[in-house]
Amino acid sequence: MQRPLRIYFVGAHSTGKTTLARWVRDTYGLPMISEVARGVLAEMEEQLDSMRSRLEIVDRYQAEVFERQISAEAAHVGSFVSDRAFCNLAYAAQHARVLNKLATDPRLAAYMESVKDGLVFFLRPHRELLCEDGVRAGVAWEEVLRIDGMVKLMLELFGIPYIPVDCLPMQERVRLLERVFSLAGLEPDSKDELVPAPRATIRRVDGPQSPSAGIVPGVSGHPRVGNGKAAGNGSGVRPEPVR
Known part of the structure; x- marks a missing residue:
């Protein structure tokens, strides 16, 4: 029995994690x-x-995100795709005071071992992807680079195998994912595959028939009936033209 496949997209904000996770969801039905x-x-x-200056709120927020991510994954017994994993620990290090508490939580080590068994794609930042949406931690390029560095530190620190995604065009990203998933035995959802239309065929019919029945193209371009004789008087001999 094949083991469930867990797919993670990790990295800083504004790197396209959610976009690729949605593509995997829609293409592979996960x-x-x-x-x-x-x-x-x-x-x-x-x-x-607005809550950056209220550290008690930031602490509660980062701790709750940590709890929710672990719980959400535990609720899925089969395969799934996620647009984050342990990424909020990088934000906790940057903006909160609870990183030590989260890092010493016994559940973190068990969770990281679980992530190791998945397919982890590490999306690297590009300036072209920076955008404001009212939710992200801030789209300053320096901030994105800091988070990117901390995510990579955790990948290396916990020994999590990962696949870097450095390319920017969506077409190249999709090609990379398709190849990796193919090697992992994951095929696209069949309902999204195009089914070719059936090819029309003409069967040869022997015996008496109307002049138009069973006509197939002749090699020379003259129409022939199903018994292979030239169309005309039915004798197989082409009549002489009237002069």
């Missing part, structure tokens, strides 16, 4: 664990930029 940070932020009715 359930998707959406970025839980957005849900937590909505429940708290907060905006990241």
Whole structure:
């Protein structure tokens, strides 16, 4: 029995993680664990930029994101795709005071071992992808680079095998994913495959028939009937033209 496949897209914000996770969801029919940070932020009715100075709120937010990610993955017994994994630890290091508490939580080591068994794609940053959406931690290029460096540090520190995604065009990213998934035995959802239309065929019919029945193209371009005789008087002899 094939082991369930867990697919993770990790990296800094504004690197295209959610876009690729949605593509995997739609192409391969896998359930998707959406970025839980957005849900937590909505429940708290907060905006990241406005709560930066209230460290107690930031601490609670980062701790809750950590809890929700682990719980969301535990709820899926089969394959899934997620647009994050342990990434919020990088943000906790940058903006909160709870990293030591989260790093010493016994569940973190078990969770990292679970991530090791998945397919982890590490998306590297590009300036062209920076955009404001009211939720992200900030789209300053220097901030993105700091988070990118911390995510890579955790990948190396915990010995998590990963596949770097350095290319920017979506076409190249998709080609990379398709090849990796093919090698892993994951095929696209059959409902998305195009089914070719059936090819029309003409069967040869022997015996008496109307002049138009069973006509197939002749090699010379003259129409022939199903018994192979030239169309005309039915004798197989082409009549002489009237002069």
